[in-house]
Amino acid sequence: MEIKMKCIHCHENEPNKESGLCDSCESKESTKINGLLYLPALGLCVSAILTPISFIKYFSMLSSNLPSYVVYYLYAGTFILFIDILMTYFSAWTFFKKKKSIKKVIISYYIFGTITALYFTILASYLFNMPLTTPDIRALTSAFVGLIFWVPYFLLSKRIPMVFSK
Numbered sequence: 001m002e003i004k005m006k007c008i009h010c011h012e013n014e015p016n017k018e019s020g021l022c023d024s025c026e027s028k029e030s031t032k033i034n035g036l037l038y039l040p041a042l043g044l045c046v047s048a049i050l051t052p053i054s055f056i057k058y059f060s061m062l063s064s065n066l067p068s069y070v071v072y073y074l075y076a077g078t079f080i081l082f083i084d085i086l087m088t089y090f091s092a093w094t095f096f097k098k099k100k101s102i103k104k105v106i107i108s109y110y111i112f113g114t115i116t117a118l119y120f121t122i123l124a125s126y127l128f129n130m131p132l133t134t135p136d137i138r139a140l141t142s143a144f145v146g147l148i149f150w151v152p153y154f155l156l157s158k159r160i161p162m163v164f165s166k
């Protein structure tokens with residue numbers, strides 16, 4: 001006797017050959033944050049931890065005795081980081097709540113992230129005549145990956161409107 005295959009998830013309906021899932025489970029699966037989307041999810045979580053740490057670091061430098069142009073640089077820097085914290089948390093909320101507005105929100109987030117990275121690496125190196133450090137290169141690289149890879153992905157991927165539909 002032939003054994004009837006069941007969906008590997010609900011164990012009720014007949015599965016499709018390719019996925020092993022039934023139609024209803026397949027459509028549920030396609031609205032989840034999974035696969036490639038784990039990467040921007042991880043990026044947002046890491047930023048949610050690291051950006052406030054940088055903010056505290058620069059904010060605490062403000063109290064020390066420094067030449068006025070350095071103080072201006074730090075003031076502007078803490079302001080940029082403060083905006084970056086708000087944008088990170090708003091993007092993370094929009095992302096994990098699977099809001100329709102994710103495209104606009106996350107693209108602004110990646111663009112602002114690049115401006116922030118440029119301010120603390122290229123501009124700092126130019127103003128204070130210092131060579132770029134390894135963490136600088138790392139910060140720039142991750143900002144440009146966001147800009148060059150994730151912006152087009154969020155704009156063009158067919159999965160985005162399926163997952164972010166609330």
Ligand SMILES: [Zn+2]
Nearest residue numbers: 007010022025
């Ligand atoms: Zn199923």
